[in-house]
Amino acid sequence: MKVIGHQEIEGLHLDPAIMWDWVDDALRHKSEMLMPAKISIHPGEDRFWNTMPIVMPTFGIGGVKLVNRYPGRTPALDAKILLYSTETGKPLALIDGNYITTMRTGAVAVHSADLLAVPGYQAIAIVGLGNTARAAMLVMAHRxxxxxxxxxxxxxxxxxxxxxxxxxGYPNLRFSYCDSLEEAVAGAKVVFSAVTVFHDDVVSPEVFEPGTTLIPIHTRGYMQADLVFDRIYGDELSQIEDFKYFDRFPNFAEVAEVLTKKKPGRTSLEERILVYNIGIVAHDLYFANKILKLMSDTPSVSLSEPEGKFWV
Structure with a gap:
């Protein structure tokens, strides 16, 4: 069994554009997977252990992702992925999940924008500028x-x-700074919200113009929009059906259902669309399997952690 750390994954210098393709392929096969809801344990204040099992017969892999949070640890949030062969039942690799989680989350956000936003969108607003937003920007620029x-x-x-x-260094990206989210979203066709925690709604849904696609990467801060946007999508029904206003969601569908033509996506240039990608372990295992194959000729190493606040 290989052990693959953060630095070794970074050393592969993966093309961010290929991560969009990985996200897309995994979603297209989502209905074939055995993916129960995650198990969440809270052993103390601000601490949790989340366990996410999955079997992916199409790709011959299965396994589990474990994420835990300890406020006094650096980094406070840590993820590991244990990858198995479904043919033999043998463990294939133990892989750092921090890089994978960040990059697949950014790639998923861009994938949702490409699938559900107004075609050819150019104006994008971003609030929350940490590693996840940087990952999305990398994928966007390369895609x-x-x-x-x-x-x-x-x-x-x-x-x-x-x-x-x-x-x-990216000539296709032009940046401007805004004093408020209200200012940033004016005229924007895609809005990425990557702030980790909002305790309350941060803006009125009226600030989002017709044709806006809002993608709250960490889901918080836009509850009132649940009631007035034209269409709402998500990556996994079981992770969204407990939302406060779920029974009033208009035209809800999973993103995978849009990809496979089972449900409609955007139907007009005027619709306001909201996308809740909570994060599915299918993407983590898919990325882990691709990385393992790319590193198949390298020796096992010890697990390493990301260094510094920003590493994307």
């Missing part, structure tokens, strides 16, 4: 190298400047 994007960043401390400096 659409010939499209010019107008990126409006909501100011926060100095993160908006650090974010634009990180992507200064």
């Amino acid at each position: 659409h190298p010939d499209r010019k994007f107008d990126i409006r960043l909501v100011k926060y401390k100095n993160q908006h400047r650090l974010f634009s400096e990180r992507f200064s």
